[in-house]
Amino acid sequence: MNYNWNWHIFxxxxxxxxxxxxxxxxxxxxxxxxxxxxxxxxxxxxxTIIGILxxxxxxxxxxxxxxxxxxxxxxxxxxxxxxxxxxxPELLPRTAGLWLKQLPxxxxxxxxxxxxxxxxxxxxxxxxxxxxxxxxGQKQAATALGLTTTQxxxxxxxxxxxxxxxxxxxxxxxxxxxNTSVAITIGLIELTGQARAMQEFSFQVFEAxxxxxxxxxxxxxxxxxxxRFLERSLAIPGYITGK
Amino acid sequence: MxxxxxxxxxxxxxxxxxxxxxxxxxxxxxxxxDNQKPIGYAMDICYKIVDAVKKELKLDKxxxxxxxxxxxxxxxxxxxGTIDLECGSTTNNTERQKQISYTNTHFLTASRxxxxxxxxxxxxxxxxxxxxxxxxxxxxxxxxxEANAARSLNINIIPAKDHAEAFLMVETxxxxxxxxxxxxxxxxxxxxxxxxxxVISKDAFSxxxxxxxxxxxxxxxxxxxxxxxxxxxxxxxxxxxxxxxWFTQKIPPKxxxxxxxISAELKNEFAKPSDSPDPDSYK
Numbered sequence: 064m065n066y067n068w069n070w071h072i073f074x075x076x077x078x079x080x081x082x083x084x085x086x087x088x089x090x091x092x093x094x095x096x097x098x099x100x101x102x103x104x105x106x107x108x109x110x111t112i113i114g115i116l117x118x119x120x121x122x123x124x125x126x127x128x129x130x131x132x133x134x135x136x137x138x139x140x141x142x143x144x145x146x147x148x149x150x151x152p153e154l155l156p157r158t159a160g161l162w163l164k165q166l167p168x169x170x171x172x173x174x175x176x177x178x179x180x181x182x183x184x185x186x187x188x189x190x191x192x193x194x195x196x197x198x199x200g201q202k203q204a205a206t207a208l209g210l211t212t213t214q215x216x217x218x219x220x221x222x223x224x225x226x227x228x229x230x231x232x233x234x235x236x237x238x239x240x241x242n243t244s245v246a247i248t249i250g251l252i253e254l255t256g257q258a259r260a261m262q263e264f265s266f267q268v269f270e271a272x273x274x275x276x277x278x279x280x281x282x283x284x285x286x287x288x289x290x291r292f293l294e295r296s297l298a299i300p301g302y303i304t305g306k
Numbered sequence: 307m308x309x310x311x312x313x314x315x316x317x318x319x320x321x322x323x324x325x326x327x328x329x330x331x332x333x334x335x336x337x338x339x340d341n342q343k344p345i346g347y348a349m350d351i352c353y354k355i356v357d358a359v360k361k362e363l364k365l366d367k368x369x370x371x372x373x374x375x376x377x378x379x380x381x382x383x384x385x386x387g388t389i390d391l392e393c394g395s396t397t398n399n400t401e402r403q404k405q406i407s408y409t410n411t412h413f414l415t416a417s418r419x420x421x422x423x424x425x426x427x428x429x430x431x432x433x434x435x436x437x438x439x440x441x442x443x444x445x446x447x448x449x450x451x452e453a454n455a456a457r458s459l460n461i462n463i464i465p466a467k468d469h470a471e472a473f474l475m476v477e478t479x480x481x482x483x484x485x486x487x488x489x490x491x492x493x494x495x496x497x498x499x500x501x502x503x504x505v506i507s508k509d510a511f512s513x514x515x516x517x518x519x520x521x522x523x524x525x526x527x528x529x530x531x532x533x534x535x536x537x538x539x540x541x542x543x544x545x546x547x548x549x550x551x552w553f554t555q556k557i558p559p560k561x562x563x564x565x566x567x568i569s570a571e572l573k574n575e576f577a578k579p580s581d582s583p584d585p586d587s588y589k
Contacts, residue, residue, distance in 0.1 A: 064387070066381075066385035066405075069404070078401075078448045080452065152478070164480040165437065249467075256465070260443035266381050266406065
């Protein structure tokens with residue numbers, strides 16, 4: 064292959080005038096981390112609510128949960144972000160739409176919320192499965208203790224279910240991190256976006272994407288290690304994750 | 307005694323084929339027509355280069371293979387030998403010349419902005435405090451950033467993924483202006499729903515920058531043939547004819563007319579072809 068490798072490129076100044084190419088990638092890395100964390104918080108909150116709805120006996124309520132999950136799960140993330148960012152403001156009244164369009168950092172908020180809601184459908188399914196996997200006796204015991212349905216979920220079912228689904232949640236968290244890369248399609252210049260910018264400026268495409276790969280790998284190692292630690296400290300002996 | 311062939315020329319002779327890299331939507335330089343066949347100004351020039359290569363190698367038949375490229379894949383595919391020439395709208399600059407070579411400049415473009423006529427913005431200074439979009443990773447966004455700092459305009463700069471998205475930002479009032487190569491703006495405006503609603507600025511953010519057809523670096527024999535072919539094309543007047551065909555007349559598939567007559571700078575360049583990356587050398 065006739066390619067001119069140049070690993071020193073990372074220490075050469077980038078053309079935006081703000082530091083080196085490495086600085087460019089690191090700023091993208093921070094944006095990726097910020098987007099992923101906010102998205103994950105949204106995914107957990109909405110995923111928990113919908114997961115509970117899906118496990119309730121009421122037909123209407125569980126249908127709402129079902130509709131929510133199928134809506135967010137069956138459309139490609141790329142399409143969802145596009146709809147949120149470009150189509151939604153056009154559907155709103157003109158002033159509201161304009162306000163939304165001119166919001167500072169609109170791509171960041173759209174990406175975090177869009178990825179968060181997409182992932183929340185997946186978290187909801189995990190949680191509903193976790194709750195369903197608990198022995199029936201758990202719910203009955205909670206009722207027998209005189210706990211209301213809310214208290215039963217709060218003190219018995221959710222703490223158990225979340226412990227059981229820790230391992231799949233880890234991989235959902237990793238997916239959230241990786242899915243933020245789709246945000247370049249709405250103009251969020253995160254890690255993938257900056258790697259592309261770097262290759263456009265310098266034409267050093269392999270160096271740019273090697274560095275981006277290593278950075279994604281580093282985030283994922285940190286997430287996996289952290290979640291392992293959390294899993295271990297939360298594990299209940301005798302359950303799936305226990306020893 | 308004939309010289310031993312090396313590099314790309316040898317490869318072309320051995321395989322009987324040359325591969326051109328094309329873009330799918332770089333109107334009018336290199337894009338797909340109704341039949342998904344790549345056409346355009348840069349494609350026409352590349353076919354002239356192919357003719358010259360065929361003549362140089364004294365081949366009866368030379369197969370032309372076509373391979374789509376994007377701005378992310380053009381360098382890897384050129385470097386690994388998948389394509390021999392990239393026929394598109396690639397800016398020629400010093401930094402990129404460390405990686406690849408260019409043949410003689412086929413177009414000059416300056417960085418300007420497009421706005422809606424309704425927003426009544428007449429100069430770069432009137433962009434003060436407004437939201438302005440440009441495409442991430444381009445030389446244009448860099449120039450916008452520099453102008454913003456130098457003139458303390460306090461512009462909110464929005465990076466977009468690609469030109470279509472950036473233009474959409476202006477179309478939907480997310481940004482008041484889009485800073486880009488003027489010729490690309492002309493083609494976006496011509497292809498928009500209301501070409502009459504937009505105006506391209508007189509003010510420019512840069513000197514005219516050269517576009518070149520890319521080829522692999524360190525292959526002087528091939529470059530010599532390609533340079534000779536493009537130089538003959540431009541000085542001989544045929545270059546101007548190809549230019550007029552794509553920039554001043556209706557072009558397929560939709561019959562758009564970019565209405566961009568040849569500039570004085572490009573005319574000078576055609577008279578004295580060069581592959582210089584320096585904007586100052588084109589006057």
